[in-house]
Structure formats: structure tokens, C-alpha cells
Amino acid sequence: MATVLVAYGSSEGQTETVAERIVEVLETEGLDATLVDLKRRSGAFEPATVDSIVVGASIHAGSHQQYVADFVRDHRSTLNRCPSAFFSLSLSAASEDAEAQATADDLLEEFLEETGWNPDGTLAVAGAxxxxxxxxxxxxxxxxxxxxxxxxxxxxxxxxxTDWDEVESFARQFATLIRTDA
Ligand SMILES: Cc1cc2nc3c(=O)[nH]c(=O)nc-3n(C[C@H](O)[C@H](O)[C@H](O)COP(=O)(O)O)c2cc1C
Incomplete structure (x- = not known):
């Protein structure tokens, strides 16, 4: 069974809830998914031992959690080698204003540029x-x-x-990618 690490950073809990839903969908799709809270993790897990990785973070005062960026930088070569995906929660993504939505996309791209990561899938999703x-x-x-x-x-x-249909569809698409890659 292919393994997936779902690692996240969450300040008020919504990214954690989204990460949990992604794990549920991946398991329903027949994958062995493990959830890791990057803020509380011990040093005991090694991303290089899993087949694929999903990372999630939320935006506060214009940027994602620093400890998530550090995790991505530390494991950049693994993330760029295996199937990977990134999701980002914000209020900007919840806005009906196109400019605010574009800000959510821009901050997501900024995170990827700053960390040097090229994931296969991304999702800017509305938070809470x-x-x-x-x-x-x-x-x-x-x-x-x-x-x-x-x-x-x-x-x-x-x-x-949060648009749960969008979240579930993102997770299903990632499951399809992993199966294709295997
Ligand atoms: C103090 C604070 C600052 C925030 N700053 C931003 C921001 O700059 N841009 C934005 O789009 N959303 C911002 N948000 C909204 C969060 O991204 C949103 O509440 C998200 O659901 C938080 O996810 P979490 O509960 O996993 O931390 C902010 C929220 C808080 C509480």
C-alpha cells in the first residue's frame, strides 16, 4: 500500500481539520496516510521514508507558518522528488473579491518560491x-x-x-496521481 505523509501547520485549528479530511479521503482511496502536526512533532519521523507528501499551512499577517516553511526547506529535495501537494488556508481565499483571491494565490506562490518547492498540486482554500x-x-x-x-x-x-467538496476533490486528484506514479 502506498504511503502518504500529511504534514500541516495550524494556528487556530482549521488547517488541522482540513488535513484530517484529506487523510480520510486518501484512506478511502486505499492509501496509507499519516497525519503529522509540524508544530508538535518530535524528531522521530523521516519524510524520505514515505512515497508521497501533502503539506498544509495557513496565512497569518501575510505569511504562512515559519515552522512549515522550515520543514519544506529542510526536506526540499525529498518533496521535489516524490509526488507532493501543498494547500494553503486563508480568509483571502474566502473573499468574493477577485483581488483578494489573487492575493491568496500570490502568497501561496510566494511560499513555494521562497522554499524552492515545486509540488504537483496546489490548493488555495477558504479558512475560518x-x-x-x-x-x-x-x-x-x-x-x-x-x-x-x-x-x-x-x-x-x-x-x-471552507469548501469541503474542493478539499475532497484535491485529495482524490492527489490519490490518482500517486496511483499513476506507482
Ligand atoms: C491573527 C490572524 C491573522 C490573519 N491574517 C490573515 C492574512 O493576512 N490574510 C488572510 O487571507 N487571512 C488571514 N487570517 C485568516 C486565517 O488564514 C484563517 O483564519 C485560517 O482559517 C486560519 O487557519 P488555522 O486555523 O489553521 O490557523 C488571519 C487570521 C488570524 C487569526
Whole structure:
């Protein structure tokens, strides 16, 4: 059975939820998928031992988690050699404004350029506004940012914008690529 590492960085949990869904789809497609939280990982796993790799991160203040970029840089040759894919969560990708969506794509490309990685597949996907998980200051800032991006400013609830069909289709396409490559 082909093995897939699904490694992610997540600050408020939405990228983790997306990574979990990707693992579920890959397993349904008959692959042996392992989920790794890059923030909490011990040094005990070695990407070079798996057949393929999916990496996910989210955008905060215009960039992806530094520890995810470090992971990609550290394992760039492995990532560029095996089937690989990258997904990026943001509020920009949730916007109906074409310029904001283009920003999500640009930041994704910037991440790849800075890390020197050429994945086979990419996805800029809408994230979430989790007011319930933000402290006072972050909630205040996000109410302003969220108001501009989506108009959702009711801080007594959370908002999820992720298009799950898009996520599942991304995972299925990657499973097809792995099978073709095997
Ligand atoms: C403090 C903060 C800053 C953010 N900055 C950006 C940003 O610059 N651009 C953007 O598109 N989304 C931004 N977002 C939205 C996040 O990318 C979105 O909430 C995403 O779902 C977070 O994923 P995570 O829960 O896996 O960390 C920001 C969110 C927070 C809380």
C-alpha cells in the first residue's frame, strides 16, 4: 500500500481539520496516510521514508507558518522528488473579491518560491473565522479584517468558509496521481 505523509501547520485549528479530511479521503482511496502536526512533532519521523507528501499551512499577517516553511526547506529535495501537494488556508481565499483571491494565490506562490518547492498540486482554500478562540485583541483585529473580507462581524459565533467538496476533490486528484506514479 502506498504511503502518504500529511504534514500541516495550524494556528487556530482549521488547517488541522482540513488535513484530517484529506487523510480520510486518501484512506478511502486505499492509501496509507499519516497525519503529522509540524508544530508538535518530535524528531522521530523521516519524510524520505514515505512515497508521497501533502503539506498544509495557513496565512497569518501575510505569511504562512515559519515552522512549515522550515520543514519544506529542510526536506526540499525529498518533496521535489516524490509526488507532493501543498494547500494553503486563508480568509483571502474566502473573499468574493477577485483581488483578494489573487492575493491568496500570490502568497501561496510566494511560499513555494521562497522554499524552492515545486509540488504537483496546489490548493488555495477558504479558512475560518474562529472568534471563540481569539483573545480580546485578536478578536478586535479579526472583527475588522473579517468585516472587510466577508462582512461576518458577529463575534459571538464562529464562521467556516471552507469548501469541503474542493478539499475532497484535491485529495482524490492527489490519490490518482500517486496511483499513476506507482
Ligand atoms: C491573527 C490572524 C491573522 C490573519 N491574517 C490573515 C492574512 O493576512 N490574510 C488572510 O487571507 N487571512 C488571514 N487570517 C485568516 C486565517 O488564514 C484563517 O483564519 C485560517 O482559517 C486560519 O487557519 P488555522 O486555523 O489553521 O490557523 C488571519 C487570521 C488570524 C487569526
Amino acid at each position: 473565522l474562529k472568534y471563540s478562540e481569539y483573545g480580546f485583541f485578536k478578536r478586535f483585529v479579526m472583527r475588522w479584517i473579517g468585516g472587510r473580507a466577508s462582512g461576518d462581524t458577529d463575534t459571538s459565533r464562529d464562521y467556516e468558509y
